[in-house]
Amino acid sequence: MTITPPALSVFETVESEVRSYCRGWPAVFDRAQGARLTDEDGHEYLDFFAGAGSLNYGHNNPVLKRALLDYLERDGITHGLDMATTSKRAFLETFQNVILRPRDLPYKVMFPGPTGTNAVEAALKLARKVKGRESIVSFTNAFHGMSLGSLAVTGNAFKRAGAGIPLVHGTPMPFDNYLDGQVPDFLWFERLLEDQGSGLNKPAAVIVETVQGEGGINVARPEWLRALADLCRRQDMLLIVDDIQMGCGRTGAFFSFEEAGITPDIVTLSKSISGYGLPMSLCLFRPELDVWEPGEHNGTFRGNNPAFVTATAALEAYWADGGALEKQTRARGEQVEQALISITEENLVDIKEYRGHGLVWGIEFHDKARASAVARRAFELGLLVETSGPQSEVAKLLPPLTITQDELDEGLRTLARAVRETAV
Known part of the structure; x- marks a missing residue:
């Protein structure tokens, strides 16, 4: 018989069964x-x-908290829809001067709503409106959100099944190395595009993650991304990069596509753009794509002014200094990689592969249940690690970019212990 601890009882009796993370981490965080x-x-x-x-x-x-508290204490605007406010102006100016101009990116900025899936929905709608076509191409093991448009370009069968209706107007193609290098990149995709008998409706756009986080830490090669961008140009399709989880420095550079040297037509950002965990998302696009009519895409919480404040503080604190955080992230990533090499060498029979980039890494196990066991044992040892992949077969590492070298080493030692102690 399972006895619910009193501290958790209200969550189990009142909150929906849809809750997930709290099941793997049965604690009440304070x-x-x-x-x-x-x-x-x-x-x-x-x-x-x-x-x-x-x-x-x-x-x-502390830097972002101070900016937020000062703003709230002076009764700054907290809710403003898309009205002009001082906090929105400060964010737009800072984002333009610190992020866009130094990278020669001409993007217009749209605030589509507070979540990542809001940004994806806006990107898909805009691409269809601009091109006058319905079809969107996505990739195997992609994850783009849980609303219907985003689910239609998401690969995970379990998540797609939750829609309850057919998910249409999306076509999956193989992600980089999906076919283990046995087939030239985009051979199938390009053949379908050029064959009038293929049955593939001409796509309005292609949406891609440079690193598939929820899909199992699948890292696209820069040359694959460049070839995709070239294909989109030649075939008159817009290229959408979903940078919701991998943007804001997760892979090193502010945008994850910078290393590949490409300039997407549309980019979606969310998650760490506010810097403080406050809901906020952006849809960025080339100026010539800005064909929206006023109010044609909106949302009550698209103007989260406290998030503008913390986002501005984050850009000023971490991205206006010439790349110190980027260098640190790459150094921390090398630290993780060395630890994963050692963990793999100690568990050659159990570990299929480790992979990652910057400060996002994963360990894939031959036994698909092993990653969940590692995550459970890591929690018992005082480390929060989630799983990813279509069958949760990958233990996923996503520490803060600001983590210290000692903290990172501590967590990696705990991870190594969790892997050892879950061996059969």
Whole structure:
């Protein structure tokens, strides 16, 4: 018989069965700072989850917290839809001067709503409106959100099944290395596009993640991304890069596509764009694509002014100094990679592969249930690690970018212990 602890009983009796993360981490969290959380009983956990990538600068970052408190204490606007406010102006100016101009990116900025799937829905609608076509191409093991348009370009069968209706107007193609290098890149895709008998409706756009986080930490090669961008240009399709989890420095550069040297037509950002875990998302696009009519896509919470404040503070604190955070992220990534090499060498029979980039990494196990066992044992040892992949076969590492070298080493030692202690 399962006895529900009193501390968790209200969650189990009142909250919906749809809850998920709390099942793997059965604690009631109370406080958090930097890379650590503390539950109400005083137990401390090192965080290799970072709000699913929403907390790149750590929990309650003091610089961002101070900016937010000062804004609230002076009765700054908290809700403004898409009205002009001082906090929105400060964000737009800072984003343009710190992020867009130095990268020679001409994007217009749209605030589509507070979540990542809002940004994806806006991107898909805009692409269809611009091109006058319905079809969108996505990739195997992609994840773009849980609303209907986003689900139609998501690969995971379990998540797609939750829609309850047919998901249409999306066509999947093989992601980089999906066919283990046995087929030249885009051979099938391009053949379908050029064959009038293929049955493929001409797509309005292609949507892609440079690193598939929820799909199992599948990293696209820069040359694959460049070839995709070239294909989109030649075939008159818009290229949408979903940078919701991998943007804002997760792979090193602010945008994850920078290393490939491409300029997408449309980019979606969310998660860590606010810097503080406050809901916020952006849809960026080339100026000539800005064909929206006023109010044609909107949302009550598309103007989250407290998020503008923390986002501006994050850009000024971490991205206006010439790349210190990017260098640190790459160094921390090398630290993770060396640890994963050692863990793999100690568990050659069990580990299929480790892979990653910057500060997003994963370990894939031959036994698909093993990653969940590792995550459970890691929690017992004081480390938060989630799983990803179509069958949750990958243990996923997503620590804050601001994590210290010592904290990262501590977490990697705990991970190594969790892998050892779950061996059969």
